[in-house]
Amino acid sequence: MSPQPTSKAAPIVIVGAGVFGLSTAIHLAERGYTNVKVLDKQPYHESLYSYTKGCDAASADTNKIIRAAYGSQVEYQTLALEAIVEWKKWNDELKTGKNVPAGLTTEDVLFVNNGNLTLSSHETLPDFEKETIENMTKAGLEATQVVLNNPDHVARAAANGFGFAVNPLKRDQNHGLLDLQGGFVYADKACCFALHKAEQLGVEFILGGSQGTFAGFLHDGSSRIAGVKTADGVSHPSELTIMACGGWTPSLVPQLDNLCETTAGSVFMFQLQPGSPLWDRLAPENFPTWTYDIRDGKVGGLYGFARDPSGIVKIGYRGMKFTNPQEQQDGVARSVPITRWTEPSTRQLPSTAAHVIRGFVQEHLPELLSCEVKSRLCWYTDSFDNHFVIDFVPGVEGLMVATGGSGHGFKFLPNLGSHVVDCIEGKQNGYLDFWKWRSLGPGQTPYNSINEGEGSLRSLHRQPLTGDDSLAPSTSHL
Numbered sequence: 432m433s434p435q436p437t438s439k440a441a442p443i444v445i446v447g448a449g450v451f452g453l454s455t456a457i458h459l460a461e462r463g464y465t466n467v468k469v470l471d472k473q474p475y476h477e478s479l480y481s482y483t484k485g486c487d488a489a490s491a492d493t494n495k496i497i498r499a500a501y502g503s504q505v506e507y508q509t510l511a512l513e514a515i516v517e518w519k520k521w522n523d524e525l526k527t528g529k530n531v532p533a534g535l536t537t538e539d540v541l542f543v544n545n546g547n548l549t550l551s552s553h554e555t556l557p558d559f560e561k562e563t564i565e566n567m568t569k570a571g572l573e574a575t576q577v578v579l580n581n582p583d584h585v586a587r588a589a590a591n592g593f594g595f596a597v598n599p600l601k602r603d604q605n606h607g608l609l610d611l612q613g614g615f616v617y618a619d620k621a622c623c624f625a626l627h628k629a630e631q632l633g634v635e636f637i638l639g640g641s642q643g644t645f646a647g648f649l650h651d652g653s654s655r656i657a658g659v660k661t662a663d664g665v666s667h668p669s670e671l672t673i674m675a676c677g678g679w680t681p682s683l684v685p686q687l688d689n690l691c692e693t694t695a696g697s698v699f700m701f702q703l704q705p706g707s708p709l710w711d712r713l714a715p716e717n718f719p720t721w722t723y724d725i726r727d728g729k730v731g732g733l734y735g736f737a738r739d740p741s742g743i744v745k746i747g748y749r750g751m752k753f754t755n756p757q758e759q760q761d762g763v764a765r766s767v768p769i770t771r772w773t774e775p776s777t778r779q780l781p782s783t784a785a786h787v788i789r790g791f792v793q794e795h796l797p798e799l800l801s802c803e804v805k806s807r808l809c810w811y812t813d814s815f816d817n818h819f820v821i822d823f824v825p826g827v828e829g830l831m832v833a834t835g836g837s838g839h840g841f842k843f844l845p846n847l848g849s850h851v852v853d854c855i856e857g858k859q860n861g862y863l864d865f866w867k868w869r870s871l872g873p874g875q876t877p878y879n880s881i882n883e884g885e886g887s888l889r890s891l892h893r894q895p896l897t898g899d900d901s902l903a904p905s906t907s908h909l
């Protein structure tokens with residue numbers, strides 16, 4: 432039997448309504464597939480992708496970085512530029528009332544173009560930023576890149592309305608690069624928007640409780656997967672099953688061993704009060720999205736955002752990757768997410784993360800120290816080379832994965848799924864060459880660069896949560 436569904440009416444089941452599942456569902460429906468069902472254990476219709484309401488997927492978050500700057504990786508630069516065009520269209524769809532999901536109004540925006548600043552403590556521009564300038568120049572977009580210590584560039588940024596974004600931390604030695612095309616999206620709102628869009632296109636969602644929770648595959652007696660069973664005992668037959676379960680995927684599809692691993696980053700959320708002098712200074716119209724020494728390993732790996740409408744200022748740490756290896760039924764230990772909402776749960780986070788974030792805040796935004804702060808672990812699905820994994824599972828008919836976000840998948844919510852559908856339809860596509868099934872060969876070194884949240888399998892900066900690093904309780908103040 433060919434791996435493609437026999438017709439556009441054939442049943443397709445997607446497990447996971449995060450970025451990978453949502454984007455796939457939208458693009459399947461847009462290409463005419465009429466029998467697409469998405470299952471998720473989270474009741475997103477009610478919880479609206481809010482972490483405070485129990486959502487602990489990578490996609491369920493306050494905000495995520497949008498950048499077009501991708502160093503030498505010109506293929507992701509192109510994909511991100513395409514995504515930004517789509518994000519702007521989604522903003523318009525919301526503003527004009529074409530698609531307004533529950534919990535959002537036409538006053539909301541998804542993508543905010545307040546610039547993406549890559550700050551560096553080094554005096555010379557890191558190679559990644561130099562390569563970004565080179566590739567943006569080749570694309571005719573040189574004017575979108577602002578070298579922070581170049582007065583002509585700074586004047587250009589100001590002339591384009593981005594003067595506020597050049598030195599928001601008021602550093603004496605301000606080194607780095609500002610990408611005028613970047614900014615952030617409100618992640619939870621963007622997921623609600625995408626879910627609603629998919630529903631408008633005819634996709635069925637079964638969300639929350641035992642009805643939405645994947646419990647196992649249906650087999651038809653051969654090596655073919657014939658659908659899935661949910662925890663309520665109901666069968667969902669399908670010609671194609673797509674596992675898009677984020678950090679849970681490697682334990683549900685063990686064939687991903689040696690290709691993907693689930694790792695945690697740490698996130699701090701500072702609560703500003705409306706009267707605070709930081710309220711205006713850190714508003715999105717006055718403050719850009721930023722990263723700091725993002726590829727410098729343990730001592731760097733920081734990123735952050737303008738405050739959100741409720742006054743939350745989010746700062747994340749990804750300088751080290753943390754894992755939670757748990758022995759599974761087949762005797763193999765795989766890292767699985769542990770959060771405030773899982774069973775067992777944790778309210779703790781690695782003390783290295785707390786230490787590095789505290790040091791950064793003390794130096795650059797000391798006013799935040801007196802704010803109430805909440806912290807959380809956020810779980811990535813890292814491939815060893817930081818490319819996504821979108822392919823059929825070898826040797827198993829009827830089963831695909833769409834995963835391996837490797838800390839940079841969110842920005843592609845509007846366009847990623849188109850490539851998943853190309854894969855399903857067997858269409859040649861340059862991206863699918865990067866994202867095909869592969870495994871880390873003997874002696875091969877995993878890619879170890881860190882972007883807004885990137886890491887890699889068995890990288891230098893990875894350690895188990897229970898390893899050398901002690902766990903710090905999440906505190907109400909830093």
Ligand SMILES: Cc1cc2nc3c(=O)[nH]c(=O)nc-3n(C[C@H](O)[C@H](O)[C@H](O)COP(=O)(O)OP(=O)(O)OC[C@H]3O[C@@H](n4cnc5c(N)ncnc54)[C@H](O)[C@@H]3O)c2cc1C
Nearest residue numbers: 447449450451472489490496645676677809836840841842
């Ligand atoms: C801290 C952090 C910061 C990041 N920052 C950025 C950024 O700034 N910019 C950017 O572009 N990218 C960023 N990323 C990456 C991006 O968020 C991810 O690539 C993307 O959200 C992954 O989406 P997903 O669909 O693969 O996984 P998830 O969002 O984790 O979704 C998986 C879904 O599967 C469901 N599921 C799991 N198990 C089951 C089951 N048994 N039954 C039913 N459902 C199940 C879950 O409930 C969940 O809804 C970041 C990631 C993290 C963790």
